[in-house]
Amino acid sequence: MFSILLGFLDAPMLDYLSDFCKKCGPISVSCASTKEEWFALYEQHEFDCFFFGFEDDIVNVRSVIYNLRSNEHHQHTPIILFSTKIEYLITAFVHWRSCECFLLPFDNEKKEALSSLLHYYEGMYEKMHFTNQKFCQINTPKGIYNLPCNEILYVESTMKKSIVHLKKEAIHVPYPLYQVRRLIPGKNFVQTHRSFIVNLDNISYVDKSKEPWGIFFFDSDKEAFVSRSHKKTLPPFFQGIDDDEMNLD
Structure with missing residues (x-):
């Protein structure tokens, strides 16, 4: 509980x-x-x-x-x-x-x-x-990855390829971000930036004191980002207040 x-x-x-x-x-x-x-x-x-x-x-x-x-x-x-x-x-x-x-x-x-x-x-x-475990299967020239969805923190785009960041490791895959998104089941993975897809279920907190916002995760020191144009993709309770609203003036 x-x-x-x-x-x-x-x-x-x-x-x-x-x-x-x-x-x-x-x-x-x-x-x-x-x-x-x-x-x-x-x-x-x-x-x-x-x-x-x-x-x-x-x-x-x-x-x-x-x-x-x-x-x-x-x-x-x-x-x-x-x-x-x-x-x-x-x-x-x-x-x-x-x-x-x-x-x-x-x-x-x-x-x-x-x-x-x-x-x-x-x-x-x-x-x-x-919850019953769901998996994301990604085929690459180096082998087949069968990744537990709840272990995925976010997917990062890099040079027309992608890096799948898990809690304990990172997997490099030869596919652009949009193709990796098609392979991941469920609605809990959302695009928060042109270079990031994030697993909402693993978000610990959102750092709204900088631009772009930083996303942090349970049991990890990794960081993803939220661009201004994608802030509304986060649940309302994570949108919270930003620096402008915390201004005493």
């Missing part, structure tokens, strides 16, 4: 977010009322997502996030920050681009965005752990 650890939030927000998550699907929620309780839960259990309040105790939260990102297992684990202070979220947006940010209080649009994000994460977890 997809699991979330909530911490560094006041009691009312802790209760609210816990109830909110449980209503979004089969999600296991653990709540920490203190820093010590958070570390105790973190040491005892495996978690797939972290929620943090980002208000007064920002020094401790920064330290925890830094430690998480320094841990190989959690380099790309989803982290969601909640704060009433936009200046804190701007800081987080700049320094921890892997984090999603929600400015409080919640309105209906933000609730819908968080619900969509949680449904995506839970659905992705379900597919990764329980």
